Amino acid sequence: MTIASNPANTSADNPASVTGSWAASSRAACLLIVLAIAIGLAIPAFVGAVDGRPAHALALPALLLLGMLLLYSRVLLLTAILLLRAAGDVFFDSTRVALGSVQIGVGGLINAFVIVIAILLVLEQPRLLPKKVALLWLPFLLAGLAGVLLAPAPGDAVRLYLAQVSYCAVFVSAFYIVRTLDDFKRCVRIVLLSSLLPLLYGVVDIAVQGGVHGPNGARLQSTFAHPNIYAFYLTLVVALGFYVLKSATYRLSAWQRVGLSAYLLLLLVMLALTQTRSAWIACFGLFFVYGLLFERRYLLYLLLIAVLALLIPEVRERVLELGSGNQVRQYAKLNSFAWRLYIWESGLAWMRPSHYLFGYGVDAFAYYSPTFFPLAGKTHFGAHNVYIQWLFELGAIGLLAYLWLFARLLGMLKSLLGVDRLAGFIVIALVLQYLAVSVSDNMAAYLAFNWYFWFVAGAACALLAQRGAAPEGSR
Helix, strand or coil: CCCCCCHHHHCCCCHHHHHHHHHHHHHHHHHHHHHHHHHHHHHHHHHHHHCCCHHHHCHHHHHHHHHHHHHHCHHHHHHHHHHHHCCCHHHHHHHCEEECCEEECHHHHHHHHHHHHHHHHHHHCHHHCCHHHHCCCHHHHHHHHHHHHHCCCHHHHHHHHHHHHHHHHHHHHHHHCCCCHHHHHHHHHHHHHCCHHHHHHHHHHHHHHCCCCCCCCCCCCCCCCCHHHHHHHHHHHHHHHHHHHHCCCCCCCHHHHHHHHHHHHHHHHHHHHHCCHHHHHHHHHHHHHHHHHCCCHHHHHHHHHHHHHHCCHHHHHHHHHHHCCCCCCCCCCCCHHHHHHHHHHHHHHHCCHHHCCCCCCCCHHHHHHHHHCCCCCCCCCCCCCHHHHHHHHHHHHHHHHHHHHHHHHHHHHCCHHHHCHHHHHHHHHHHHHHHHHCCCCCHHHCHHHHHHHHHHHHHHHHHHHHHHHCCHHHC
16 A cells, blocks of 8 residues: 655656755654654643543653554554554544643544545645646635634634644645555555444444444444434445445455445344434435436345335334424424424524625534524534535535535546546445435544545546556557
């Protein structure tokens, strides 16, 4: 996965290239020095915050390990993070320590390192990042930065904004990993391998507890903070696994095909146990369109799976639940869809025309929800709709910037259909799935899932960029 250096950029015969390389290295060194100073200043406060708790004590060794890997290999560190991040939420919360009014733990440190990795990679080899890709995220991130300045709760706003920056960082970093089709395939395998630990954890947890039990009832969430996040992550992994199974570029033996097929079926069982209906619909839609475009027999398989799924009481109950609780009445219990409609209507009705353009600031929807949502009580509910969230928080400008980001992304990915029709279909389907489930969930806050999603999207765009830059005879 190492990136071959470009002779044109490192040749001693090219003074301009040498000067540019030296300047990039100097900037990277300065950034690392600042990071080291920040770590040194934080150590005294950290020691006081640990207070003899072993889980908290893991933060400093983890920080030092991440720092050493950052110096050794940026790409290796990012690969390790992606392999393990899916299993991280289960213990990251236990490592948080209070530094003043801010809580920080291993998860926050990893987020910071992901951003630093992207910055260092760009500083060292800026030519590997196409200008149109660099501009892809710029309008949305600028709108978000303005939203931070308007935010009613600056700490929460900065945290959410840095999460969006980390999504951009993962997307950009993929351009420094993917140079060939084999690199793209390796990225797909990284995401697939990341699902092993959550799967094992979920199976063991079910066996130990004698079923699915958790803070959200009988809904499987495995190592993730919420069943919905695990469900959307599974739709991504299943789609990529299906690509590996069906793509002619992967030369799988008969036993490998059987093993991968069994693994994907097990992941689908896990997806059913999350009881996340929007993820079920997204996954069903992927295979339905695949059946229409590639293999019609999959339409029959889908029909059979749907019938068998409805025989499962939990699945049938989740589907039938949408038929009741659709009216807002005193003491009436709303179903999840009607509840979402109610909070959307309440939030939009509360907005004032003076805020239509720039919104109320990042994370303002959750901050103000106890004010405008009659069912909130003291709970700060998120919008459960990314489009309404950004309209409320960043205004029309922020929402348009967000939609422009995805429009440009889909415009770039269309070209992948001419390179690898199945890969193009899968990645475009994943983007459309993301846009669809964003109608009913707080997708912007689902950090672990977003990293994998944007890593795959970045890898696909990087493959296209490399093919576009390669001489005709070298393709």
